[in-house]
Each structure stands twice: as structure tokens, then as C-alpha cells.
Amino acid sequence: MPVRSWIPTLLAAALLPLLAHGAPERDFKSEEGSVRVSTLAEGLRNPWALAFLPGGKDMLVTERPGNLRIITAEGKVGAPLSGVPEVWAKGQGGLLDVALSPGFKQDRLVYLSFAEVGEGGKAGTAVGRGRLSTDQARLEDFQVIFRQQPKLSVGNHFGSRLVFDRDGYLFIALGENDQRPTSQDLDKLQGKVVRILPDGTVPKDNPFVGRPNVRPEIWSFGHRNQQGAALNPWTGELWTHEHGPRGGDEINIPKPGKNYGWPIATHGINYSLLPIPEARGEHMDGMVDPHHVWEKSPAISGMAFYDNPRFKPWEHNLFIGALAGQELIRLELDGDKVVHEERLLGELKARIRDVRVGPDGYLYLLTDDADGALLKVGLVL
Known part of the structure; x- marks a missing residue:
């Protein structure tokens, strides 16, 4: 074979690693210097959430159609794990958040939130847990520990994020299934933050325990569609954020028993450009304004x-993904107060679904697309 005919073959072989791991690294300008984005993995089906396994070399990643996969730090994508519950993958529903038990090194428990169908074809958010096998190929003995009741969603507003606090309580940030008034109904679990023990039982000191016709799981209410939640590492408090309708996306620091307003108090209007029918203004007595x-x-x-400590300019910052905005939002904090905002990575034109800080100090992002990606983001020092 002539030497010239080898060249395409050699070039193809050289390009295969790049094709397998997406586009080459790209640098973007920011106020704190250049931000470098590397594509670790592509071809993910609507990835929704990720969690780092101990050691920081492997990640659990959920795909909304119902797959849970392990992706290595080098970007190798594993086969779907078996033992994952059947999910209702319609509209915004499917397999959603993933979190590790605080005692994962001993119990190997993985928690998942997902959309679950009920009678009449409507769905709600459920949370369950299973034990990751030692070969990391399956979840064993998966059990549902929480179900959003009643089931009202026809495909919208499931939430949902999972956060363990320092005392081991599990918080679940829920959507209101696009049924606005239910956020104010204390006999329903739509539009609520709930707080349970790791086995699904209700803590005795929850704010509504013992109240007749009130769900004892409720921690706070008056929320819309909560798609972000994280524990503030400096205060130990839960922070959540939620979609407004047309305008009025907000961050909250949910306190026990408090009402966060939706749909009575909101900064947004309907997608039709008409007012929210139940809205009475941006502020209401007895309701907590957005943080x-x-x-x-x-x-x-x-x-x-x-x-x-890896990237000093990002110390005491909060990072949030934007779907419609197709950006990464960087918020500078002074204590709990947001004092500055910067929009990053808009040139990527990517719907950012999840944001996590890795053990190595890099940010890890998931892009929400039928051909979604796992991105690694850091400053160029």
C-alpha cells in the first residue's frame, strides 16, 4: 500500500480520542480570567444530575429516560446500571436527581428521585434508595421511601433535588406539578420542601407534625418548580431555587413552616403575558420574600x-445553571447576600441542567439535550 494511502487511516486513528470525548478544550473570557471548558463525555440522553463517588474518580449520572450510569474522571461512559426503578419518562418527568447516603462508605446507599405514574395516568415525584453493588454494575434492594401525594402531574414541574444536611436529614425540593393553588394546600405535597429521615420516616420536630389535615413531611411551602438545592457549606443551611413563570425565578433559604408565596406573591406573569390569576403582588404579609x-x-x-481552595477567585461563590438562558451564572456572596452576578459560557449555547463542584475543585456541568454532555470547567491559572 502506498505511504500516501496510510495518511487518512492514521489521521482517523489520531482523531478518535477527540471524537470520543467531544470537542477540544475551549477557553472563554470572564471577569476572573479565562475559563477553560473540557468535554469529558457526550452522547448522554438528557442527563439530569450527577454525584461523585468516594475517591473522586467516578461519577453517578442520571439520564431522564431512566438510565443511571457511571462515568469515570477520564470520560469513559459505563453501561446503564440494573436495579434502577421504572420511571415515567414523559414531558419533564423521568429519572431526576441522585445523591449518596452520608454514610455511603459503610452502607453504599444511593438515593434517586424520579417521576412515578399512579392511577388515572397522572404522575408525581418519588424518592427511593438502593445499595450500589461492589462491582458498581447495579442497585440492589431498591425501595421507595417517599411519594408525592396526590399524583397530579401530566408531565410538568416535578422538581426535584435531594440534599442531606449535616444532621443526616434528607430534604426533597418538589415542584407543584403545574397546579398552582396546590403550593398553598398543606394537605398536599406539591410545591413543598419536605424533610424526612433517611429511611423515609418523618422527624418528630418537623414544623407541622401533629396538625390535623396537614402533611407532616412538609418543611416549607409556597414553592413553584424547584430545580436547584444545595447545603451552604459555611452556615449549614439549605438553599433552594425555583423557576418562576414568565419572570420571577428565585432563590430561597427555606425555614421551617414558612410560606414562600407562590402563586399569591410572585415577580412573574403567565406565559400568555396575562397576570397569574391568584397573584396579589410581589410581596404579601405573612409570606417570605425571595432571598x-x-x-x-x-x-x-x-x-x-x-x-x-483550587480556584481562589471563585471562593464564596454560588454557581447556577440556566436552561433558557443557556449560561452558567456566577453569584458572588458576602455572607448570605448576593453582591454581584456574572453570566458565563453563553457562547456554548448549551442548556445547563446540573452544576457540581468536584473533589478536584473543578466545576462539572451537565447539558440537557438528547445528545447531552458532561463538561469540566476551571480557571486558567
Whole structure:
């Protein structure tokens, strides 16, 4: 074979690693210097959430159609794990968040939130847990520990994020299934933050325990569609964020028993440009104003506090993904107060679904697409 005919073959072989791991690294300008984005993995089907396994070399990643996969730090994508529950993968429903038990090194328990169908064909958010096998190929003995009741969704507003606090309580940030008034109904679990023990039982000190006709799981209410939640590493408090309608995306710091307003108090209007029928204004007595609000909705999803020494300019920052905005939002904090905002990575034109800080100090992002990607993001020092 002539030497010239080898060249295409050699070039193809050289390009295969690049094709397998997406586009080459790209640098983007930011106020804190150049931000470098590397594509670790592509071809993911609507990836929704990720969690780092101990050691920081492997990640669990959910795909909304119902797959849970392990992706290595080098970007190798594993086959779907068996033992994952059947999910209702319609509209915004499917396999959603993933979190590790605080005692994962001993119990190997993995928690999943997902859309689950009920009688009449409507769905709600469920949460369950299973044990990751030692060969990391399956979840064993998966059991549902929480179900959103009643089931009202026809495909919208499931939430949902999972966060363990320092005391081991599990918080679940739920959507209101696009049924606005239910956020104010204390006999329903739509539009609520709930707080349970790791086995699904209700803590005795939850704010509504013992109240007749009130769900004892409820921690706070008056939320819309919560797609971000994280524990503030400096205070130990839960922060959540939620989609407004047309305008009015907001961050909250949910306190026990408090009402966060939706749909009575909101900064948004309906997608039709008409007012929200139940709305009475942006502020209402007896309801908690947002901690931070966007008058124009970026459609926020995923949230991570930056608490790692690797990139000093990002210290005490909060990072949030934007779906409609197709950006990464960087918020500078002074204590709990948001003092500055920067929009990053808009040139990527990617719907950012999840944001996590890795053990190595890099940000890891999931892009929400039928051909979604796992991105690694850091500053060029």
C-alpha cells in the first residue's frame, strides 16, 4: 500500500480520542480570567444530575429516560446500571436527581428521585434508595421511601433535588406539578420542601407534625418548580431555587413552616403575558420574600456553592445553571447576600441542567439535550 494511502487511516486513528470525548478544550473570557471548558463525555440522553463517588474518580449520572450510569474522571461512559426503578419518562418527568447516603462508605446507599405514574395516568415525584453493588454494575434492594401525594402531574414541574444536611436529614425540593393553588394546600405535597429521615420516616420536630389535615413531611411551602438545592457549606443551611413563570425565578433559604408565596406573591406573569390569576403582588404579609430574584427568568437548574481552595477567585461563590438562558451564572456572596452576578459560557449555547463542584475543585456541568454532555470547567491559572 502506498505511504500516501496510510495518511487518512492514521489521521482517523489520531482523531478518535477527540471524537470520543467531544470537542477540544475551549477557553472563554470572564471577569476572573479565562475559563477553560473540557468535554469529558457526550452522547448522554438528557442527563439530569450527577454525584461523585468516594475517591473522586467516578461519577453517578442520571439520564431522564431512566438510565443511571457511571462515568469515570477520564470520560469513559459505563453501561446503564440494573436495579434502577421504572420511571415515567414523559414531558419533564423521568429519572431526576441522585445523591449518596452520608454514610455511603459503610452502607453504599444511593438515593434517586424520579417521576412515578399512579392511577388515572397522572404522575408525581418519588424518592427511593438502593445499595450500589461492589462491582458498581447495579442497585440492589431498591425501595421507595417517599411519594408525592396526590399524583397530579401530566408531565410538568416535578422538581426535584435531594440534599442531606449535616444532621443526616434528607430534604426533597418538589415542584407543584403545574397546579398552582396546590403550593398553598398543606394537605398536599406539591410545591413543598419536605424533610424526612433517611429511611423515609418523618422527624418528630418537623414544623407541622401533629396538625390535623396537614402533611407532616412538609418543611416549607409556597414553592413553584424547584430545580436547584444545595447545603451552604459555611452556615449549614439549605438553599433552594425555583423557576418562576414568565419572570420571577428565585432563590430561597427555606425555614421551617414558612410560606414562600407562590402563586399569591410572585415577580412573574403567565406565559400568555396575562397576570397569574391568584397573584396579589410581589410581596404579601405573612409570606417570605425571595432571598434573590431574577425579574427575567434564566430558567435556573442545578446549584453548587464553591468551597474549594483550587480556584481562589471563585471562593464564596454560588454557581447556577440556566436552561433558557443557556449560561452558567456566577453569584458572588458576602455572607448570605448576593453582591454581584456574572453570566458565563453563553457562547456554548448549551442548556445547563446540573452544576457540581468536584473533589478536584473543578466545576462539572451537565447539558440537557438528547445528545447531552458532561463538561469540566476551571480557571486558567
